[in-house]
Amino acid sequence: MTPDDAPSQLFADLAEIARTLGHAHRLVLLEHIAQGERSVERLAELASLSIANTSQHLQHLRRAGFVVARRDGKRVLYRLGNGPIEPLLASLRAYAAHGRAEMRALAADPAAEGADAMSREELLACLGDNSVTLLDVRPTEEYALGHLPGALNIPLEELARRLAELPRGHEIVAYCRGPYCVLSATAAALLRDQGFRVRRLAAGFPDWKAAGLAVEAADR
Incomplete structure (x- = not known):
């Protein structure tokens, strides 16, 4: 990658982040996970989604680094990933509230x-x-x-x-x-x-x- 390519790659990365977050169900799941570590089953219940649908959205979030998972017996638990994810969610809420x-x-x-x-x-x-x-x-x-x-x-x-x-x-x-x-x-x-x-x-x-x-x- 040349120095001239760096800005384009940055905006491509930003666009990929926006695509990952561009689904209401994923934002709802992140809001619930921000409260604390939750199982897939509990997240599905809180978000009023099927377990299969919840798992699919969580996999998208996981691939992007927004959440991490660990196994606890038969359960899979999710928590927020590393990085400034909570401030990002707060910024999204503030922007959405502006002018509504x-x-x-x-x-x-x-x-x-x-x-x-x-x-x-x-x-x-x-x-x-x-x-x-x-x-x-x-x-x-x-x-x-x-x-x-x-x-x-x-x-x-x-x-x-x-x-x-x-x-x-x-x-x-x-x-x-x-x-x-x-x-x-x-x-x-x-x-x-x-x-x-x-x-x-x-x-x-x-x-x-x-x-x-x-x-x-x-x-x-």
């Missing part, structure tokens, strides 16, 4: 404004002085795979009957999977109706992890 009519409508919704989204930087400052209670409203399975340090896990469907576990005198910061996940906004609205002081984290767990910030996982 649905996102503009959400931003203009009074209930969404009332949720008072908190940035990562604000949350880090609050965690430093222990002034908030972190609430992870994702399913318990996802919490076990990884969560923000010190977060209390109450899945959204259990929140209404477990309000007594939350401190009334502390501000609550709810978080979930990210910008396209409505769990934290729904939780914030419920808690506000019950008289809690509550905000929601604008970014979700994958974005927090992609930023290189500390995370915890349940003992296995």
